Amino acid sequence: MCCLSKTLLLLSERADDKAFADEICKLSELKIQVVRRAPEAIKLMQEASPQVILVDASTQDLYSTFEGAVSNSLGLFSEKVHPNSIHFLLDSTMSEASFIVQSPLLGSFVKRSSSDPAGAGNHYGRIIRAGLKAKSFGLKDIYLEEAKVQRIEMSQISQKSKVLEAVKAYLLAAKWSMRPTSRILTSVDELLMNAFYDAPQASFASSSNATTPALDLKDLEQKGSVLIDLAFDGKYFGIAVTDFYGSLDKAKLMNYISKGFSKSEYKVKTTTFNAGIGLSTVHQTGGSLLFLCEASVKTEAILFFQKSDKFKDFRNQFRFISTQFYF
C-alpha cells in the first residue's frame, strides 16, 4: 500500500492540466500522481487519502464517469471523499456547466486558463497551500509574505460607501484602471451586502417589511462586526469579507452563483429585501471566489482579481469558485 497523504492526484489526460498541477505541487510541496482513468483514481483514493484531487470534468460524460466510480466504489458520502479536497477542471464557466452545480462532490470549480496554465497553477497553488492547514482563514494564509494585508473593520452598513471609497483609493493607488476598479467595487459591494443582510438569514426571514433592510447594527453587535482584509501582490488583488455567523449553505450558494438572467427574465420578489442576483453578479464580474465557512462561527468570502493592462484580458482571466467548509 502506498502512502499518498502528501500527494496531489490528477485525473486528466491533458497537458495543460499537468502544467497547472505541477505548479500547485511546487508551491504546496505535494507529490503529483497522474492517472488517466476514473477507476485508477478511485483505487488510489481507496488505498490512501490524497490531500488534493484534481479532476478533468470538461464534459458531462467525464464528470459522470468520475461520480459513478466514486459512488460505486467508495460511496458519495464516504469519509474517503471530502469535497474540500476535490477540484473540478473545466473550460466553461459555472453557469455553462449546470451538471456540476449540484454535484455532492463539488468543492472547487476551476475554469482553466487557456493562455497560461502554469501561471494559473502558481496562483491557485496558494489557495491549495492554505487549504492544507486544518482550518485556513484569512488572506495572510494565502499570500504569506508575498503581500501586506490591510484591514478595515465595519460595524454598520451605513459605512459601506466609505469602505468602497477606501477600496477604490487602494486600487487606484496601485495603478488599477477605472473600469476594472468599478467592477471590483460592485463585487465587494455585493459581498458586504451579503455579510450584513444575508448571513443572519433566520433573523432576516422574519422581517415583515421587505423593502427596507430588516437588520441593523443591534443585530450585528451580538456577534461582532464585518471585517474586510485586502492585499495586492502586484499581480493579484485579494479582498476578504468576514462575518461571524457561519451560516453559508453550499447548495444554495452554488445555485445563486450559477444563476443567469440573460436568457430568462428576472422576476422581482417583493417578499425579500435581497435581489437574489448579487452572487451571480459577482461571478459574472470576472474574478475568482473562495468561500471559507466554519459552521456557526464565521464565513469568509474572498475575491481575487488579476491585474491586466487591457479590460478584455481582465474579463478573460483565470477563474475559480472554491469552497472550504469546516464543521
Add this chain to the structure above:
Amino acid sequence: MIQVEKEQKGSISVYKLSGNIEEDTHLEEILGPPKPQMEIHCKNISRINSIGVKTWIKYFQGCQKAGSKITYVECSTAIVEQINLILNFNCGGTVESVYLPFSCTQCRTELAGLFKVVDLKKLNMTLPTLKCTKCSGKAEFDDIPEDYLAFLNR
C-alpha cells in the same frame, strides 16, 4: 447616492441620472410617477448593485404597466453590463445610445465613445478605433464585442 436633473422637452419628460444606484435609491421618489414619454439619460450612472437592479426593474416595470414609452439614452458601461446580464432590464424600453469602452494603445488612457444602437447594428461587431484625447494615439475597443454588444442580438 443617485441624483437627478429633470426637464420637459415638449411631450418628453427627460431625466438625467448621476451617481450609484444602490439600496438607498428610491426611484419612485426621485423620478416621480410614470409619464407617457420618458427619456432616461444614463451617462453618469457609475455603478448599480443588485438591490439597485431590483429597484430599477420594479420602478420601470411599473412605468411599462402604466403605458409609458421609455427610451434609455447615453447608457454608461455599468448600465450596458446590466442590460446584457438581465434580459428584462430595459422593461420594454428602447436603448437608443450606449457608451463603448476604449483604451489607448499607446498611453493606456481609458476612453468612452458614444454610439447610437442603430449604427452599432450596421457595424456588425467591427468596431472603429478612436483618437486618444490625451496623446492622439489609436484607441481600440477594450472589451469582448460579442459580450459587450450581446444585447444587440435580442
